[in-house]
Amino acid sequence: MTDCADRADRQDHDDGEAFRIPLSPTAQTTLDRHEAWMQRAIALAAEAGSRGEIPVGAIVVNERNEAIATGVNRRETDGDPTAHAEIVALRAAGRALGSWRLDRCTLYVTLEPCLMCAGAIVMARLGLLVYGADDLKAGAVRSIVNIPDCAASNHAVPTIGGILEAPCRELLQRWFRERRRSP
Numbered sequence: 001m002t003d004c005a006d007r008a009d010r011q012d013h014d015d016g017e018a019f020r021i022p023l024s025p026t027a028q029t030t031l032d033r034h035e036a037w038m039q040r041a042i043a044l045a046a047e048a049g050s051r052g053e054i055p056v057g058a059i060v061v062n063e064r065n066e067a068i069a070t071g072v073n074r075r076e077t078d079g080d081p082t083a084h085a086e087i088v089a090l091r092a093a094g095r096a097l098g099s100w101r102l103d104r105c106t107l108y109v110t111l112e113p114c115l116m117c118a119g120a121i122v123m124a125r126l127g128l129l130v131y132g133a134d135d136l137k138a139g140a141v142r143s144i145v146n147i148p149d150c151a152a153s154n155h156a157v158p159t160i161g162g163i164l165e166a167p168c169r170e171l172l173q174r175w176f177r178e179r180r181r182s183p
Contacts, residue, residue, distance in 0.1 A: 132168030
């Protein structure tokens with residue numbers, strides 16, 4: 001792909017549920033690990049939502065499968081337009097490791113990253129990105145543009161989308177529905 005706007009044929013995760021395809025034991029173990037971390041990211045997102053922030057949660061996990069940083073949307077709390085969950089988590093991971101290079105880390109985030117966050121993920125040379133729900137309005141990993149596979153990106157980020165997609169999407173939809181009902 002030579003254009004950032006191209007929709008690449010990504011090898012996104014298919015958990016087998018749609019087709020009832022049995023997974024190998026190794027694949028099942030990997031899926032279970034991704035789902036466990038995404039559950040934790042969903043819990044973080046719910047906490048952010050209860051504080052009036054858009055409910056997005058993120059966790060950075062190191063190569064030993066240990067959480068080294070978390071983040072939630074903090075734009076309202078901090079008055080900072082860059083305080084997206086991914087940015088907050090990436091900054092904390094860099095501090096925890098003493099390095100901006102996160103090439104041995106996985107970022108779990110409940111919503112497909114936006115343009116800003118996808119750029120930061122590429123610049124951090126993230127080892128793996130795992131996200132829940134596609135963002136059909138601002139997604140910059142697959143839905144609208146594809147920053148990680150863009151020719152202008154200095155690092156191609158392996159990406160798995162759709163892990164616990166339904167609960168991630170439902171959390172966001174419920175939060176926005178409730179906000180619209182409030183006076």
